[in-house]
Amino acid sequence: MLDIKYLRQNAESIKQALLIKGFELDINTFNSLENNRKSLQVEVESLQAERKELSSAFGQAKAKGEDVDELSKKIEINSNLLKEKEDELKPILVNLEQFLLEIPNLPDPSTPEGSSDIDNKIIRNWGDINKKKGLDHLEITSEIDTELAAILAGSRFSVLSGKIAKLHRALIQFMLDEADENGYEEYYVPFITNKDSLTGTGQLPKFEEDLFKLTDGRYLISTAEIPLTNLFNKKTIDLNDIPIKVTAHTPCFRSEAGSYGKDTRGLIRQHQFEKVELVQVVHPEQSENALEELLLNAETILQKLNLPYQVVQLCGGDLGFSSSMTFDIEVWLPSQEKYREISSCSNFTDFQSRRANIKIKDENSKIFAHTINGSGLAVGRTLIAVIENYYDEVDKVINIPDALKKYLTFDTIST
């Protein structure tokens, strides 16, 4: 959520800044809501002040046994008028709140212009890619079964078995150990979340269709960012406890509404996938560095797995609703001869902390914290990358990356 005071004073420049995200701020609507709000609020509050006075006069008169007929009349007039004005004000406040909740975060000034991922800016790349097109993970192993999953649940699910299932688990363990080494405290969190939490991190109210909703009105998490960030919902954090670094491994559930026909084959885009998430809650002055650090934490995992990747900075059109600045890490997939997103690391500045009310107690004042998060990493896609990049066509085996060997009792997976 943007600072409403800031919005009042800088509507035009905010509108300009948001255009790069493809969002058109409706200043007229905002101004008319604000003007109505202001005049009605002033009226309501002065009527409330009057009520207070009249009520206490009434009480005193009653106590002295004085006649209260005239006072009663005044009170009735006040009460009717107050009710009328309150009824006018209430929906305006609701609308204003709604309006604010649907405005995206301001993009960082460094954000490249562009409308889709083709305009993302390549920052760096790491590792050598094998130029030769390779088999895809479904072709390589039969221990990933999407047809079986379709019988169990439907499309966009998978069943893993045997050594692939173990490799999948080893990746999770490896990633959590990496996070631990980098100073992130591990959490185990609910995979079901309420509206308040989802509003805090920005999935609601605008992106409900991306989520699986339960019959009791709650939702399955689409990322561990939601529970991890909301660990600090409505909290004031002592300056000494900053920066906070937390991690969790969770399944993520996404409806993938609107992505029909996209990435339909294999594990790339699933309704359910595992992810290790890294979250930091930091002082505003540290957030830029914290994002760099978190990005590096995620990159290191790929380096240790010896998987080639590139880092891109998202352009305005590709930048998420809540994010101010995002770097995606994209891993090389030989079957697609493309880099594919495997981690998304973002600085949300004070956007989430305003919504979730996460504050830092500075020496003598309270300020909104900055929140940073990123995948470290998406496990399913890492599994694909390992399978495809470590496949030995001659021997028809998947070699186990050195970094994972201590988690497994085998060095290769025959196919």
Add this chain to the structure above:
RNA sequence: GGAGAGUUGGCUGAGUGGUCGAAAGCGCCUCCCUGCUAAGGAGGUAUAUGGGUAACUGUAUCGAGGGUUCGAAUCCCUCACUCUCCGCCA
């Protein structure tokens, strides 16, 4: 699932219809005293938000939301959460 108790400021905890944003204590801050420390004394110390250039000032907030009332921390209803007991259960 059943029965009961509870939720008040940074903390402990009083307050069952008005003078209560809320006693008292602790903690914290400023000052005074005392040649260190400790003890003692005086004052201050919630949050959000509106109006105003400002000084200043209005309003809201006692778990959340409704209601009763001229007036609600206090009475009523609904919900959430915590605790105790019973049942069930990994």
